[in-house]
Amino acid sequence: MxxxxxxxxxxxxxxxxxxxxxxxxxxxxxxxxxxxxxxxxxxxxxxxxxxxxxxxxxxxxxxxxxxxxxxxxxxxxxxxxxxxxxxxxxxxxxxxxxxxxxxxxxxxxxxxxYDRAVTEWVTGVVLAHLLRLPRFEQARREQRWDYTHTDTLEGKRVLLVGYGSLGSALAPVLTGFGAEVTAVARRPRPGVHGVDELPGLLPEADIVVLLLPLTEATTGLVDAAFLSRMRDGTLLVNAGRGRLVDTDALVAELCAGRLYAALDVTAPEPLPTGHPLWSAPGLILTPHTAGSNTxxxxxxxxxxxxxxxxxxxxxxxxxxxxxxxx
Structure with missing residues (x-):
């Protein structure tokens, strides 16, 4: 052109x-x-x-x-x-x-x-999960002194699925906390894996961050098979689009207590009253606000x-x- x-x-x-x-x-x-x-x-x-x-x-x-x-x-x-x-x-x-x-x-x-705003959101929800902030907030509401050890981002293996402008901004922030970042993009290039390598990379990750655009190729990428390859206790973070993820498959994993998730986007969006994501355990949910700061x-x-x-x-x-x- x-x-x-x-x-x-x-x-x-x-x-x-x-x-x-x-x-x-x-x-x-x-x-x-x-x-x-x-x-x-x-x-x-x-x-x-x-x-x-x-x-x-x-x-x-x-x-x-x-x-x-x-x-x-x-x-x-x-x-x-x-x-x-x-x-x-x-x-x-x-x-x-x-x-x-x-x-x-x-x-x-x-x-x-939106690079810096989304970087802040992803870092914020990852730290909130590792520091058990949702658990402590619930304990505060119930007036319980719920002491427990927390976790750290240092040494965690983070898989960034989508490595364009957003991923390039997020990676150095995560490595600054001591995380080990692995990048995945549509096509492989030096230092970046191709999306076809995901089956082998998913079992090694502690945290999987979705930063992909929504296209015909990426719709439903995170299906039951994708989720099944993630180790028990892995955190899935979606800052891309809701339809990247098979919502029913994710709800099943959350309700089984096998995976955790932090979602800024959902499918459907906005969530209707009574949707199972509202009550799913192990979930941090925000209403598409990752890029909505000032x-x-x-x-x-x-x-x-x-x-x-x-x-x-x-x-x-x-x-x-x-x-x-x-």
Missing amino acids: DLRAQNNPENFRSSSSPFAEKITVWLPTPESEALMGGLPEGFRADVWTGEAELPASADTVEVIVPPYGIGPDLLSRFAELPRLRLVQLESAGVEWIRPYVPEGVVLCNAKGA SPPAKAMALAKAQLARYAAGEPLANVIGEAGY
Whole structure:
């Protein structure tokens, strides 16, 4: 794909448009422009927070930074935008929007914006598990002095399943605590194992961390067979997507007391009332908040600003999502 030629605004800007002098971008919130420190030169912005009524610049908008999580009925309206050429996400995950991006429109994610936030979440839940914090919190609620020895991250063997931007940020933090980190990615490379090596790696791990994107190949990767290869007492941490994991198979292992888990994402999501994960033992559960601290929004908009500048200059774009879905 020749991104320099495809993304040259002069190839498709209408000189008869009232917005022809500048490139129109839709931003997801009124605060977005301030978060990015102002628009690059040559741009004008409208705000589209996901309302059914599209902004008046629908005929000329070329770039959209869409609000996260809007539904299929609104996403399908992207096909109505004749000048749309780039969809730049605030999120790292793309599975929710990818099927609705029209042919010829480039989709880019916010890779890197969530690295530190997710690193903090993973480190936090791993330490909470090892330090028995859920047990002690329950004892506090019951007014019991429940003394017991705790565990340490030092010397633990951590298997990172998914070694892109997130895994590369997390690994040195874990090794800083004295953990031994083994990395797994779709394809092997120096120092990184291929996903086909998982059957031999899983039995050696104390902690398995999922950082994979959701694609056709990764959906249901963590099934009953995958879980059965994990040693008794292993902690499964999912900071990727809920559908990476066969939920019924995981619930069975948790209820048997053989494995532990820390989940920021689930399938289904959000969890309905009465779902067995609510009461499953050995589980730390958070409502998809790993990337929701105060840092990522500004980082995502800074990435978007840099992307807009590349787009206006006709330069190759960053974080382009390919056929594989990442």
